[in-house]
Amino acid sequence: xxxxxxxxxxxxxxxxxxxxxxxxxxxxxxxxxxxxxxxxxxxxxxxxxxxxxxxxxxxxxxxxxxxxxxxxxxxxxxxxxxxxxxxxxxxxxxxxxxxxxxxxxxxxxxxxxxxxxxxxxxxxxxxxxxxxxxxxxxxxxxxxxxxxxxxxxxxxxxxxxxxxxxxxxxxxxxxxxxxxxxxxxxxxxxxxxxxxxxxxxxxxxxxxxxxxxxxxxxxxxxxxxxxxxxxxxxxxxxxxxxxxxxxxxxxxxxxxxxxxxxxxxxxxxxxxxxxxxxxxxxxxxxxxxxxxxxxxxxxxxxxxxxxxxxxxxxxxxxxxx
Amino acid sequence: xxxxxxxxxxxxxxxxxxxxxxxxxxxxxxxxxxxxxxxxxxxxxxxxxxxxxxxxxxxxxxxxxxxxxxxxxxxxxxxxxxxxxxxxxxxxxxxxxxxxxxxxxxxxxxxxxxxxxxxxxxxxxxxxxxxxxxxxxxxxxxxxxxxxxxxxxxxxxxxxxxxxxxxxxxxxxxxxxxxxxxxxxxxxxxxxxxxxxxxxxxxxxxxxxxxxxxxxxxxxxxxxxxxxxxxxxxxxxxxxxxxxxxxxxxxxxxxxxxxxxxxxxxxxxxxxxxxxxxxxxxxxxxxxxxxxxxxxxxxxxxxxxxxxxxxxxxxxxxxxx
Numbered sequence: 282x283x284x285x286x287x288x289x290x291x292x293x294x295x296x297x298x299x300x301x302x303x304x305x306x307x308x309x310x311x312x313x314x315x316x317x318x319x320x321x322x323x324x325x326x327x328x329x330x331x332x333x334x335x336x337x338x339x340x341x342x343x344x345x346x347x348x349x350x351x352x353x354x355x356x357x358x359x360x361x362x363x364x365x366x367x368x369x370x371x372x373x374x375x376x377x378x379x380x381x382x383x384x385x386x387x388x389x390x391x392x393x394x395x396x397x398x399x400x401x402x403x404x405x406x407x408x409x410x411x412x413x414x415x416x417x418x419x420x421x422x423x424x425x426x427x428x429x430x431x432x433x434x435x436x437x438x439x440x441x442x443x444x445x446x447x448x449x450x451x452x453x454x455x456x457x458x459x460x461x462x463x464x465x466x467x468x469x470x471x472x473x474x475x476x477x478x479x480x481x482x483x484x485x486x487x488x489x490x491x492x493x494x495x496x497x498x499x500x501x502x503x504x505x506x507x508x509x510x511x512x513x514x515x516x517x518x519x520x521x522x523x524x525x526x527x528x529x530x531x532x533x534x535x536x537x538x539x540x541x542x543x544x545x546x547x548x549x550x551x552x553x554x555x556x557x558x559x560x561x562x563x564x565x566x567x568x569x570x571x572x573x574x575x576x577x578x579x580x581x582x583x584x585x586x587x588x589x590x591x592x593x594x595x596x597x598x599x600x601x602x
Numbered sequence: 603x604x605x606x607x608x609x610x611x612x613x614x615x616x617x618x619x620x621x622x623x624x625x626x627x628x629x630x631x632x633x634x635x636x637x638x639x640x641x642x643x644x645x646x647x648x649x650x651x652x653x654x655x656x657x658x659x660x661x662x663x664x665x666x667x668x669x670x671x672x673x674x675x676x677x678x679x680x681x682x683x684x685x686x687x688x689x690x691x692x693x694x695x696x697x698x699x700x701x702x703x704x705x706x707x708x709x710x711x712x713x714x715x716x717x718x719x720x721x722x723x724x725x726x727x728x729x730x731x732x733x734x735x736x737x738x739x740x741x742x743x744x745x746x747x748x749x750x751x752x753x754x755x756x757x758x759x760x761x762x763x764x765x766x767x768x769x770x771x772x773x774x775x776x777x778x779x780x781x782x783x784x785x786x787x788x789x790x791x792x793x794x795x796x797x798x799x800x801x802x803x804x805x806x807x808x809x810x811x812x813x814x815x816x817x818x819x820x821x822x823x824x825x826x827x828x829x830x831x832x833x834x835x836x837x838x839x840x841x842x843x844x845x846x847x848x849x850x851x852x853x854x855x856x857x858x859x860x861x862x863x864x865x866x867x868x869x870x871x872x873x874x875x876x877x878x879x880x881x882x883x884x885x886x887x888x889x890x891x892x893x894x895x896x897x898x899x900x901x902x903x904x905x906x907x908x909x910x911x912x913x914x915x916x917x918x919x920x921x922x923x
Binding site: 305306309310311312313314315316317319322323324325326327328329330331332333334335356357359360362368369370372400401402403405406407408410412414416417419421424426427490491492507 | 626627630631632633634635636637638640643644645646647648649650651652653654655656677678680681683689690691693721722723724726727728729731733735737738740742745747748811812813828
């Protein structure tokens, strides 16, 4: 048995690979087989993370295992889907038992946290790269799309923003901070928690949704464009964590919250009539603005002045050679 | 808009990305949405091809586009699935418009040949690598698994074997041959045709099936192990193409047919009582042996002598630095 065959057996033995709800056939045949209940649709998303582009060449493989799955799973949450499973395409330059064991441990933790079964994949030799394809199910007609927001809707987010962008200098070892500040930021970067409970609570309530991966303003631009309207963000309402403010200061923390990427927090539009019923669901969220006729995304200060910065999507970090 | 955003728009405009049967929502949102009819299951498979491992760094991108999808789609055929769609995770070192146009053209040709819609994916910067995840549907209980063969079943294959392995020295430019020999071999390598018609004809008839990617003997070993029995291959019955015999000679052609990889031809076991009804379906296939009590795979010469070689799975070519 070759070393890559051994790796496949190794992943196949992980707790998250032992099947689960919706998995009719898991790892080991030409295909996996999934059950999708009548009246539901299968939601599918694929994400690739490349070493040196999406994560540092040198990093803790356990944390990488957690993050690589969470980033992909967040797209399921953003559709309001119930998690089923995922495939892992792992390309490795060499086989290190210690690296694999830690990576698989992190992957398995996040998989079980999300309720996702590992159902298949491929393991190949080459420069380190990870492609996840994630699967969920959502009642037909209730998936949360980017199109569908209406003028008058409230603009909301599922939690504090900017933590991952703020964590980047810590991740890259460019800066240090006391543990009280660095720990929550690094936790958000390495182990984002896909907002499945929020996404499912939004079914039948939200008119549009996505997960923030390019930065709040850029991603709001995607909803605005897909829905054919304008979105207005009230700067004072954008939630920022105490750790981010403590680490970066108020101004830079706000900038990170508006333009930083990799947050994997949901942004959505909600008709005002749904506000009380969503609050009653108990899942936390923040109203940060509104949808109105027009186009594009604007930012308002507490006095209502337009202070929209030049919008730029988040660029993944890229190591200099 | 960044160059990789442009690439995404480029693929989204391809004919194969305009939706199709079973695709409720295609490219452009956080997830794609697939419809799986009641009583059917979703079949899923993921394959990664890495430059320098699974294909030469320098090759025709149109041919690569065809091959990269066909290799993955073959797993759907091997389950007896009806094709629905695929996601493409493409990692590129740089953006070349000519390369992308040709790659997308080849991909689109194969997608339409197979009846597969491009439903999503990811495009990232990094060393050239392609991960495809393919989706199909198959009636519950009728998927063709590796387990299920019974003693007394006939062992069959869907066509001539060894062509792709025979083509390898031509692909790598190590040898040349007259066009009459090289053209069919190269066509088989660069544009294998997933055997969907055969796979679907085998539903309810075959007891086990897979597609030959590691070589006939190694893949028969997978069926034998999963089914808990032995398989016997009659060397004289193994189909070999005239082009392969002409290029390699009879002995080396037989060796390629037995141990060469990348054929993407189906191998399956069939109860003798199903033989006439499968023949009546009109899809060509060849009976090459039988299943019997025991374990492992043995090879017999026309006199019935055991001439089993030392079995080795196919190793993907790896360029020397």
